[in-house]
Amino acid sequence: MFHLTEKELKDGYGGHTAKEIYQQPKVWLDAFTTFEKNRTQYQNFIQSILKKHTQVRVLLAGAGTSAFAGDVLASVLQRQYQGTVSFEGAATTDIVSNPDNFLFKEAPTILVSFARSGNSPESVAAVELGEQIVDDFYQVVITCNKDGELAKRIENDANSLSVLTPNEAHDQGFAMTSSYTSMMLLCYELFSLQPTSKDSFELLAKCAGNILDTVTPTVEEILEIPMERIVYLGSGLLQHVAHEASLKMLELTGGEVAAVYESSLGFRHGPKSILNDQSVAVVFLSEEPYTRKYDLDIVKELAAEESELKLIVIGERYDKTIEELADWSLFVNDTESSIQNDFYNSLLYIVFPQILALKKSIQLGITPDNPSPSGSVNRVVQGVTIYDYVNEEDK
Structure with missing residues (x-):
């Protein structure tokens, strides 16, 4: 596995x-x-x-x-x-x-x-x-x-x-x-x-199974490069998936890899400053035709950067243009059926960040099941004090 x-x-x-x-x-x-x-x-x-x-x-x-x-x-x-x-x-x-x-x-x-x-x-x-x-x-x-x-x-x-x-x-x-x-x-x-529908669930499961069984060699190639920082980008609901993806890397590497997220459009407004020659940027492509235009713009911009930045793009269906622009591209659906729904695709897109974080954690000599043995963070959060709340009307 x-x-x-x-x-x-x-x-x-x-x-x-x-x-x-x-x-x-x-x-x-x-x-x-x-x-x-x-x-x-x-x-x-x-x-x-x-x-x-x-x-x-x-x-x-x-x-x-x-x-x-x-x-x-x-x-x-x-x-x-x-x-x-x-x-x-x-x-x-x-x-x-x-x-x-x-x-x-x-x-x-x-x-x-x-x-x-x-x-x-x-x-x-x-x-x-x-x-x-x-x-x-x-x-x-x-x-x-x-x-x-x-x-x-x-x-x-x-x-x-x-x-x-x-x-x-x-x-x-x-x-x-x-x-x-x-x-x-x-x-x-x-x-x-x-x-x-049941058919749609089975399609999702089939696509996820294919990713899980085939993506490891790509992940291992990516891990051969220096990765000091990683940025996940997406639009709409995929921005929130990017948030989860960045947390996976941060959690499983014990914070040794700086991981952030942003929207495809918002990234230019300051957050892009995080990029250096040991950075990886991952873009989740929307299947909404209008929204996808903005995702493609940031892909093209990052691909043209004169730096050692590495670019990974994840989409639903094979796209030759994306393959040529990105250092690595992953297309999650190689069946004849179409998903064309960003929510369903998000369930497939997140599999890659999960595996990447797992493998990076192990590469760093960290224990993924318990990446914080000191107890500074825990599986079920500890150390929280809950204070009594008083309604203004009750005062």
Whole structure:
């Protein structure tokens, strides 16, 4: 698997992380099968809320990777509903520190909590604040852990819904990989006005499996060059995928590789200053024809740089122009069927950054399953103090 040695594949070294990246196609199909069995029940719950109120806010919330999942989904769902329902990505870390900016007493709200463990202090605190502040407050907990605190606390709550991923998605490695993609898929199915067909899920799984089985030689070529800094770029929801990609590198290398993200257009406005001769830039190409023009512009600009910068471009279908411009190009769909959807493609695009970060971590002599043995950062965050919140009306 990924050309890793027996030692590197041991659980506790890199085995958990490697297996959790590799298992994603199977986990997606298992998640879809389980969701289909409960689809009517789940969607009846959502529809009952939407019919009850003239306007509903849906806060898609989590911390770290889980927050980025919410950002991605807010983009695609907001577009589908055209403002009839408000979808907002909101980090629980922001909700807890600034509840008055996110939770409004008279605004009916569904708080969707993305939770690998369901035990993060900010996740629990965000729910408690919602219950305290919002008159018409509902919860959806999308979690990988049926025994986590978030799942347990809503077991008998008629205003709440729990949606579980397959058990395998409860990643034991430090970094979220299969938990991230499987929770996003389930949330998309729950709210989307364009539910995914079984054929489409199978296409995604097939494409992901092909990437997982064939991309390692390319990754190893890339790792032969100096990589002091890496920048991930994308437009629209792919900017949020770039955020997650950069975090994977930062987490798994213990911060030894500086990793940042930006939008394709925003990169010129200052952030481009990070580039040096030991930098790698990765561009996620949108399949939206209009948006893609801006992605292609930054690809051409970076390709023309008179430096040792290396350029990687990831898109859906083979494109000769991209292949000629980039130092490395990866096209995620070589089937006769078309995906042509940035959300679905994002699930395939993230596989490469996951593998690159895993292999770079091992190259640096770091243990990917636990890249911070000092305990300065942890799989479930520690050291957070939650303070009592007092409503202005209660003062």
